Amino acid sequence: MFKKITLFLVVCTLVSSCQEKQKLEEISPTRILISKANIVDVRTGEVKTGQNIFIDSGRIKQINTTEIEDISKYKTVINAEGKYIIPGMTEMHAHIPQPPTSKERLEDVLFLYLANGVTTIRGMLGHPDHLVLREQVQRGEVLGPRIFTSSPSLNGNSVKTVEEATEKITAYKKEGYDFLKIHPGIQRNVFDQVVKTANEVGIPFAGHVPVDVGIRHALKSKYATIDHVDGFLEGLVPESENVDPTANGFFGYNFTPLADISKIDELVQLSKDNKVWIVPTQSLFERWFSPVDVDSLLAEPEMKYMPKSTLENWKRVKIQSLENSDFKTAQWEQFDAIRKNLIKKLQDNGHGILMGSDAPQLFNVPGFSIQHEMQGMVAAGMKPLEILQSATINPATFFDMESTFGEIKEGVDADLVLLSKNPMDALKNYTDISGVMVRGTWLSKTDIEERLKEIAENAAKN
Numbered sequence: 001m002f003k004k005i006t007l008f009l010v011v012c013t014l015v016s017s018c019q020e021k022q023k024l025e026e027i028s029p030t031r032i033l034i035s036k037a038n039i040v041d042v043r044t045g046e047v048k049t050g051q052n053i054f055i056d057s058g059r060i061k062q063i064n065t066t067e068i069e070d071i072s073k074y075k076t077v078i079n080a081e082g083k084y085i086i087p088g089m090t091e092m093h094a095h096i097p098q099p100p101t102s103k104e105r106l107e108d109v110l111f112l113y114l115a116n117g118v119t120t121i122r123g124m125l126g127h128p129d130h131l132v133l134r135e136q137v138q139r140g141e142v143l144g145p146r147i148f149t150s151s152p153s154l155n156g157n158s159v160k161t162v163e164e165a166t167e168k169i170t171a172y173k174k175e176g177y178d179f180l181k182i183h184p185g186i187q188r189n190v191f192d193q194v195v196k197t198a199n200e201v202g203i204p205f206a207g208h209v210p211v212d213v214g215i216r217h218a219l220k221s222k223y224a225t226i227d228h229v230d231g232f233l234e235g236l237v238p239e240s241e242n243v244d245p246t247a248n249g250f251f252g253y254n255f256t257p258l259a260d261i262s263k264i265d266e267l268v269q270l271s272k273d274n275k276v277w278i279v280p281t282q283s284l285f286e287r288w289f290s291p292v293d294v295d296s297l298l299a300e301p302e303m304k305y306m307p308k309s310t311l312e313n314w315k316r317v318k319i320q321s322l323e324n325s326d327f328k329t330a331q332w333e334q335f336d337a338i339r340k341n342l343i344k345k346l347q348d349n350g351h352g353i354l355m356g357s358d359a360p361q362l363f364n365v366p367g368f369s370i371q372h373e374m375q376g377m378v379a380a381g382m383k384p385l386e387i388l389q390s391a392t393i394n395p396a397t398f399f400d401m402e403s404t405f406g407e408i409k410e411g412v413d414a415d416l417v418l419l420s421k422n423p424m425d426a427l428k429n430y431t432d433i434s435g436v437m438v439r440g441t442w443l444s445k446t447d448i449e450e451r452l453k454e455i456a457e458n459a460a461k462n
Contacts, residue, residue, distance in 0.1 A: 030075055031056045032414070032442065035068060037080035038422070039408050042087060042392045045385040045424055053085070055414045058440030063410055076442055083434055084422050086388065087407055088119025088145075088415030090395035091370060092279045093227050093356025096123040096130050096149070105307075105462075106133075108455045109366050110144030112305055115448045116367030117417035117430070119145045119438045120395065120405060122356070124181055124207065124227070126150040131176050145438065146415075148399065150206070151177040154194060156185020162193040169197040179224060182207040188217070195221045211245045219270040224398075225354060226271075227279040232342050233335070236263045249325055250289050256335040264345055271350040277398055278346045279356035282376030283369055285339060288362035291329045294318055302368040305455050306360065307462035314362045340380040347382050354398060355391035374427045384427050414440040 032055040039048045054062040071077050091113060097106045113121055123130055126149045134147040151172035152158070159165050172180060180198060182191075182205055191213050198205050204224035209215055209231030218231055226232075233252030236259040237243055248255055271278065287297060294315050297303070303311060321327075347353045355377075357369035364372070370391065377387045396406025405413050416437045421429035436443045443451075 030440070031073065032076045032078070032437075032440065033068065033071060033074040034078045034080050034085070034418075035071075037418075038082075038084045039063070040084055040086045040388070040422070040424060042385070042388055042407055045388075047084070047422065047424070051085075053408070053416075055437075055440055058414055060408070060410055060412055060414050063408070078418070078435065078442065080418060084419045084429075085408055086117075086417050086419065086423060087392040088405065088417060088436070088438065089117045089355070089370060089391040090120040090122070090406075091118045091145075091356060091359065091367075091391075092122045092225070092354040092395055092398075093124050093281050093358045094118075094121035094366070095125055095358070095360060096121070096127075096133070096147070098125070098127040099129060104458060107142065107144070108305075108458055109360070110137075110142070111451055111455065112366040112368070113145050114143070114367070114436055114438055114443060115433075115452055116370060117433055117436050118367050118370060119415035119417075119436070121145045121147055122178075122395075123147060123149040124358075126152050126177055126181060128175070140439075140441075143438075143441065146405070146413075148178040150179050150181035153181055153183045154186065154205075155183035156187070156210070158183075159186060159190055159194065162190055165190050165193040166197045169194055169203065170201055173198075173201040173203040177203070179203060180205040180207075182210070182223075184208050184210050186210040186213065188212045191221075211248065214245075215267060216270060219267070219274050219276055222274045223276050225277045225279050227356060228281045228284065228358070229278060229339060229342050229346075232264075232267055233259055233338060235267050236260050236338070238263075250321065251285070253289070253325065253331070253335050256331050256338065259338055261338060261341060264342060265349070268342075268345045268350045271346060275351050277352050277354050277394075278343075278350060279354045280339075280343050280377070280380075281356050281358040281373070282339065282343065282380065283364055283372035284358045284361055285336065286376055287364060287372065288318055289321060289325075289327075289332075290336075291327075291332060297363045300363075302365040303363075305365055305368075305452065305459055307459050309462060310360070318362055343377070343380040344382065347380075347386055352394055353377075353382070353386070353390045354394050355387070371431055374430065378427060384424055387427060388423060 034053040037051045039051045050065050051063055097109055130149040134149055136142040137144045137147055159168055206223055206225040207227055209218040215231035215235035234248050237255050238260050241258050357364050357373040359366045359369040374387050393406045396402045405415050414437050418435040420432040420434050423429045434445050
C-alpha cells in the first residue's frame, strides 16, 4: 500500500511539473535571452563577465553563467559578447510636451529619451494629460520611458494665498500627481502652507527655491529635490552685503562677486541633515546661460530632431538672456566655478545627486542632453561611478523602487542599455549604444536609427 501511495505522489508531481512547464510555454511566448554580457554593477563599478540574462514578461527572471543548452525556445536572442550592460537611465528633470502638442510629436519626444537609454523620466511641469499618459505607458499602450509627473506649476501667480495653497495641494494629491512642482514667486507664508498641507496629505514637493523663501528655509522645509542648485549661490552672500534678494539675476549670477564660498559647507550639511537630493541640470548653465556660440550649438547633430520653430526660439531666448543680464564671460566663469564646487561638495558630503538636464529646454534635446550633463558632472569632479549612480540606483532609492528598477538584478523590470564599450573606462563610451530595452521591449541599434530618421523628418516639416 505504501509503495502505491508513493508511486501515486511521484506521478502527481511529474504531471504537475509538466503542467507548469506547459503553462510557462503558453504564457511566455516572448522570452528573451541576452547572452554572454558584461554587466556593470552600479553599486561597486565592478564588471561581471559572461553573464546570461533571462527575461520574461518584462522582468529579469534569472542571471547566470551556465551554458545555454537550447536557445531555440527563446523568441529573441541578443548576443552581447564583448558588450556592456548598464541599467536604464533616469532623467530626473524632464519636460513632457503638453497640449496643443500633437500625439505624433509627443511620441517622438518619448522615443528620443528611449533612444539614449533613458527608461524613466520625472516630468517637471505636470498637466492632466500626463496622468493619462503615465498609465498608457505603464500598460504598454504607448512606447515610452516610465513616467513620474509633477503637478501643474505652483508659483507666485498660481498660488497667492494660504487658502489657495491648501485647496490646490489637496486637489493635486487627489488627482494622482506624484509630487508638487515649486516655481519662483511664492511668498513665504504661502510656501509654508504648501509645505504644511503637502505633509498632511502625503505628497512630496520639489523644484525651485522662491526668493522670499531662501535656501536655508527651503532645506529645513525638506524638499524632495532642489533642482538647478537653485538658491545656493544666493545663500553664499553675507548678510552684511545687504543686497536686494530680487536682484539675484539668473540663478544668482548677479551676486557672483559677493559669494563667500566658505559658507558652502554649511549649506551642504543642511542638505544632508534634511535629506534633500540635488538635481544640478549643469548642462543648462553650460549651454543656455553661457558664452558658447549659438551657431555652434545649432550645428550639433541632435538638433535635427527638434522642430525648426523650437530652434529659432532657443536662439532668440539665448541671445536675449545674455543681452539683458549684462553678461560678462569672466563673471560667468566665476559663477560656473562656484556651481561646480557646490556640485562636488553636495556629492561628497550632502545627501546625494540625481541626474537631470532639463530637457527639452534651450539646446538640451531630450535624451541626448544627459550626455552633456554627464560631461558637466565630470568637469565638476564627480567620478564615473558616481555619475552612473546618479542616473540609476540613486533615482530608484529616491522613489523607493529599488525592487523595480535601477540595477541589473533578478526580479526587476528589464530596463537596460547595451553599450559597445565600458562606461567605467570613459563616460563618453555611453554614446555608443548598441540597443535599449524598456520593460522587456527590445530596441536594436537598427530600430533606433530608423525611428530617429523618422523623427528628424517629422521635425523638418515643423
